[in-house]
Amino acid sequence: MATRIDRSILLTVGEVARRSGVKVSTVHFYEAQGLIESVRTSGNQRRYARDVLRRIAIVRVGQRVGIPLAAIRAAFDALPKERPIGAADWAALSASWRDEIEARIRLLEKLRDDLSGCIGCGCLSLDDCALRNQGDRVARKGPGPRHLIGGGEGA
Ligand code: FES
Numbered sequence: 001m002a003t004r005i006d007r008s009i010l011l012t013v014g015e016v017a018r019r020s021g022v023k024v025s026t027v028h029f030y031e032a033q034g035l036i037e038s039v040r041t042s043g044n045q046r047r048y049a050r051d052v053l054r055r056i057a058i059v060r061v062g063q064r065v066g067i068p069l070a071a072i073r074a075a076f077d078a079l080p081k082e083r084p085i086g087a088a089d090w091a092a093l094s095a096s097w098r099d100e101i102e103a104r105i106r107l108l109e110k111l112r113d114d115l116s117g118c119i120g121c122g123c124l125s126l127d128d129c130a131l132r133n134q135g136d137r138v139a140r141k142g143p144g145p146r147h148l149i150g151g152g153e154g155a
Helices: 013-020 024-032 051-064 069-077 087-118
Strands: 046-049
Touching: 013 024, 013 046, 013 051, 024 051, 046 051, 051 069, 051 087
Parallel strands: none
Antiparallel strands: none
């Protein structure tokens, strides 16, 4: 990550945990995941710059809306390293996450509608059940009854 750290105001892990509303173990976990970073004192104790509070707030919001930690880390990695994450960064990040959530909602609505067609059916047919033949994948294997002549399910 290699973000420049303002050493004039450094927080202990306990202070970070208390001020961000997470457990100390969570702070350590986020650091191990590359989401935040610390510096070491001469006594080898971790200290955190104040901007980790904003980072942790963003991580918590991201997790709350279902963004994987790897995606959050990638988003952090794409931001400039020489300054803390600002309001404009968060505005852009939250807008991109909203787009992801909307895409997920559309997918879930499609799955819900497809599943509705299965209720009371029981056919589980490769030809007729939208959930078994997602995106008409059987048709892409070629013409004819692919699950009977080969190239269909399991091929
Ligand atoms: S089980 Fe018959 S349509 Fe899905």
